[in-house]
Amino acid sequence: MAIINQFDKRSGITYVYESTSYWDKEKQQPRAKRKLIGKRDPATGEIIPTDGRGKKRKEQLEPLQPAKPGPVPIDRTSRRFYGATYLLDEIGNTLGLSQDLKQCFPTIHKQIQSIAYYLILESDSPLFRFERWSSLHKHPYGGNIPSQRSSEIFSSISEEMKSSFFKLQEKRRHEDEYWAYDTTSVSSYSQTLCQVQYGKNKEHDRLPQINLALVFGQKSGLPFYYRKLAGNIPDVSTLKNLLADFEALGFEKVKLIMDRGFYSEANINGLFKERLKFIVAVQTGISFVRREIDKVYDTIRSYDNLDEQHGLYSTTVLTEWDYRQERPYKKDVIAEKRRIYLHVYFNIDKYADDETSFDRKLLSMRKELQDGKHTPEHESFYKKYFEIKETPVRGMQVTVKEDAVRKSKRYYGYFTLMSNEKMDAMTALQLYRNKDLIEKAFGNIKDRLNLRRLLVSSERSLDGKLFVSFVALIYVSYIKNHMQETGLFKDYTVQSLLDKLDLIECFENPGHALRVGEVLSKQKQIYEALAITPPA
Template sequence: MSIVTQTDKRTGITYAYDTTYYWDKEKRQSRSKRICVGKIDPETGDIVPTRGRAKKGSKSASGKPAKTGPKPFVETRHLYYGATYLLNEFANELGLAADLRQCFPETYKQLLSVAFYLILEDNNPLYRFEKWHLTHKHPYGESITSPRSSELFASITDDQVNKLFRLQGRRRVEDEYWAYDSTSISSYSETLAQIQYGKNKEDDQLPQLNLLLVFGEESGIPFYYRKLAGNIPDSKTVKHLLEDLDILGFGKTKFVMDRGFYSESNINGLYRDHIKFLVGTKLSLKFIKKHLDEVYDDIRMFVNFDESINTYGYTVSAQWEYTQERPYKGDVIKDKRRMYIHYYYSIENGADDEQAFDKRIASLCKELSEGKYVESHKKAYDQFFEVKTTPKRGRQVYYKEDAIKEARRYFGYFALITNEKMDAFTALHLYRMKDVVEKAFGNLKERLNMRRLLVSSEKGLDGKIFTEFVALILISHLDHKMKKSDLYKNYTLHQLLDELDVIECFEDANHSLRIGELLNKQAKIYEALGVKVPTSSC
């Protein structure tokens, strides 16, 4: 048994409860029984019995029966503290705790505690928070049952979320590129409106929700997300992204996006709004292939080679055929805008592509020769082969050598377009920095248990995604710091958190917080991450 205190928000009175914890075999979770033993005296901290709990016949100083009751009980607890301390320090360092307090004055501690749980208890469902609370020190300091977490998620409003976007965005927005990308999250739900069948990026045969994220390219931290129906392609989202960021008050921005976001209307929109961009494109686009053919023989020269990445790079200045429809005037503006195309040739990618292509051609030829047609291969048959049948020689399959040479010509090449002047390898470095988003998607699905959505209401879904976003801010900051300090040489992210999670703290009502034994390697982790080593305050 132990004494647990809880403050009534309506009256401000703090009550003390005699609490007994037990394991419910049917529900397979920790439960508790509580009996109120009195209220806490704000001056002395003693437990004063409430009415009906005083011993009969006892007198107080005023001559009235004294409300004596059980003697004050001081609870001492040993709790794991090292990892939650680290995450709490990060929340303060990033201004996340302050911003959450401003947006969610009543529930910010609960949000932080749930975010900490999601990070530290990867793949564990949220209903196990009750058990985790018994062993860990966290900002809220009290248990959050499954019904209470559902209420917490449902209480989160769009206004509060947008306010946090503004506050966090202002802390991140500097002269840097923003990486923008999307992922698909599968769901078994049949009641959520945005769960639709679409192009699943993991070839999952389930309906899905699409989630879009914006990351600071230098900070490696997300500051904006948006969910949308699973059947909407990436190329349709840029216009609304720009509108959202304008509403949120962000000024001129710079975007890094992969080729899934390329479309003429998107590029025109970026030019129209005077936004700097760096976008991947397909080589099959006419203007990309035209300029590549003009400089094809110049690219693979030793002066354009970077041996550190085994890649050739070459930049071409070009003109973009800009158009802008003006419905309010009933006309279309046409103009030319400066664009830079960066071409690259990767030796490894080129060799791999050629080998894979040759194997495919051989396989297609065998199918044709043996008459084992595959309907989905018909386009490739027509492109690369000619089949003739004569009474004397039977079926003969011939290669279309010109078509095969044309296909092989561009293996190993890729291109980026931008409206900001820079050299080819600076552009490539910036583009590859968007891998931070891919890493974040991996953390969301694996570390934060979002590979499958397990909610049944729209409000529950919105709140769950927001809380996952808060957790993602913290885990992305940890990942960024581990890379900068070379900690990945000795630890995975999971191992580092486990290494710190075993550090204990000791708390009771009559003493300041005390920290348990700390190993040298644990202290070095805090120092490498730029976090003050936790010390006892007694």
């Protein structure tokens, strides 16, 4: 005899069955009989016995009493830590996050929030230690969530629910802001997940991986959309489906900022086709970029083009893009010119560093040739930059090809950004550099939220855990943004700040309102710096 737990996604109730195995003589195979014995209490995990069908009929006859508005009455005496979870509660209310979760996940929104809180406050602990944390802290769900139950919650998070959540979150962002888009790799030990593939790992990890793409609002500093990708998909191939997702979700007035890994002619044409604004980093090795740099090569290093704050020379070139759009339904191709701005930057310090590095490499390679220590991996470099002659009298003579060296050094110190919205070069650069917040977010989601190695074994569990981690990332991003703005990082890390608030206790007694313990002046200062009213 065994006890079986079965979660009903429609009602959110976990039913408990008593399963008895027996041998079926007719079918010559083992079978099992199940008997409903009760349902699992979500708060305590205990089994609430059922009295069978009679109780069900009785419940159908008795009118349901509507729930009274307002806070749920306290039914037990407790003393728990409250300061850090209170902070997260208030952030959720401020951002409308709690409201959006409740609307999209009506039966499990509290569980999602509690697991997200746990990931934030116990970043180094696995989920099976949730019970201990839950018993010590006041949190939205209020009860224990066993490992099996958390897997059921992850599996119950559907694509439709997530899409609804993304739509609500997008509406809360600033209308006129650029969205930073980038991807990262997340390694996995799983051998059963179909999207876990070997690919270009951005942390040089030798494990297979999935790729995770994030979209951040630059003014809000908060993420509001993500995509899970197969581990072997390169960045440049992801933009087409991202634009399709934006269209399906109804996102309008999109402005994207992307690094050079997303640049391709097809992607730029796709952005023009969807009439989206963009800023994209472009490699200086591309021929049309070099042609535009050549136009300003002799004038860019003038006093008027120097920005003292950034230590850069910059200028903007108005040019044209050869736009092409294939129309299979009409069996033709639209070919026309589109206006585009190429922002050109020159960093004299970077030029000196690149030149020194190249000269040292040149000396090293020439010594290899002179000593007769050819390396197959360097063969293309030898051919490009050296003239090799060997005579019976003078032996091997290695001469540097000065023209080839000059051509390579010509574009050292330069970098470029491309945009289709009119702005000056330094404005474009500032917007692009703000994209760094997405790099910090990747660190948060891997280290702070314990996603550096995925240990889930099913696709649905993976999708659900990624979503809950994404929700947690919104909270963490809010905290880090305000810590940065108010200078809290001088005195605290994120963990030490949360630990300091976590010491605040709350007391619950039946028949009495929630009572909060002592809040010190430094703790009040932290709340106020994070734009949160301290608990009273």
